[in-house]
Amino acid sequence: MPLLQLVGVSKTYGEHDVHALKQVDLTVEDGQLVALMGASGCGKSTLLNVIAGLDDIQEGDIAFDGISLKGLSDEKITAVRGEKIGFIFQFFNLLSTLTVLENVTLPLELLGRQSHKQRMAAAREMLHLVGLEDRDQFFPAQLSGGQMQRVAIARALIHKPKLVIADEPTGNLDSDNGAMVLALLSKLNKELGQTLIMATHSAEAAAIADRVIQMKDGRIVT
Numbered sequence: 001m002p003l004l005q006l007v008g009v010s011k012t013y014g015e016h017d018v019h020a021l022k023q024v025d026l027t028v029e030d031g032q033l034v035a036l037m038g039a040s041g042c043g044k045s046t047l048l049n050v051i052a053g054l055d056d057i058q059e060g061d062i063a064f065d066g067i068s069l070k071g072l073s074d075e076k077i078t079a080v081r082g083e084k085i086g087f088i089f090q091f092f093n094l095l096s097t098l099t100v101l102e103n104v105t106l107p108l109e110l111l112g113r114q115s116h117k118q119r120m121a122a123a124r125e126m127l128h129l130v131g132l133e134d135r136d137q138f139f140p141a142q143l144s145g146g147q148m149q150r151v152a153i154a155r156a157l158i159h160k161p162k163l164v165i166a167d168e169p170t171g172n173l174d175s176d177n178g179a180m181v182l183a184l185l186s187k188l189n190k191e192l193g194q195t196l197i198m199a200t201h202s203a204e205a206a207a208i209a210d211r212v213i214q215m216k217d218g219r220i221v222t
């Protein structure tokens with residue numbers, strides 16, 4: 001069974017009657033690194049958001065890890081996604097009043113399963129992985145853009161999600177920091193077997209992918 005399967009997914013933003021996704025079919029196997037490309041406005045972020053359960057769809061179905069979205073309550077969707085998906089945003093979306101350590105542990109706090117000690121140990125392991133163990137007490141404003149994105153990656157991965165979704169993760173970084181973030185994502189995919197779907201405009205990002213999907217005007221074209 002594939003990790004993720006979309007069948008005939010359509011999404012309309014009602015207020016403005018924008019057909020952002022039109023009958024999208026997509027299958028992603030466990031462990032794949034998929035790059036999602038296409039012009040601005042073609043529907044990449046919308047696709048990632050509906051996969052993550054951050055936005056609803058009007059038609060079709062999305063099955064993730066053997067669970068169909070159809071008929072699930074919002075609450076249940078949030079619970080499934082909170083546990084199994086990690087999201088990396090273009091603008092990092094770190095919480096400015098929390099330290100690096102607190103930002104990274106947040107998903108575990110929300111899941112509320114582990115002890116404080118276990119959460120701290122997991123956070124230190126993640127910060128080590130992204131090379132920022134010496135910045136744990138810093139606030140986001142005290143970091144460079146590349147460091148902020150590495151913290152965001154640590155936060156997205158701390159609960160060991162099956163699927164990592166990244167929306168233009170290097171879109172706001174200079175080329176050196178972008179290259180560092182891509183190397184990290186590629187390493188996580190290879191070493192941890194983490195499935196990754198990444199929207200991107202960059203050829204460097206597409207180059208680390210197993211598979212490149214092109215979108216145009218709300219549809220997948222290749």
Ligand SMILES: Nc1ncnc2c1ncn2[C@@H]1O[C@H](COP(=O)(O)OP(=O)(O)O)[C@@H](O)[C@H]1O
Pocket residue numbers: 013016018019020038039040041042043044045046047
């Ligand atoms: N909240 C929204 N309300 C109305 N239209 C939206 C909203 N979000 C995105 N759109 C529209 O949906 C289309 C796809 O947008 P998006 O998924 O953000 O594209 P991309 O990420 O590829 O640049 C665009 O035409 C955009 O204007």
Ligand SMILES: [Mg+2]
Pocket residue numbers: 044045046167199
């Ligand atoms: Mg976008």
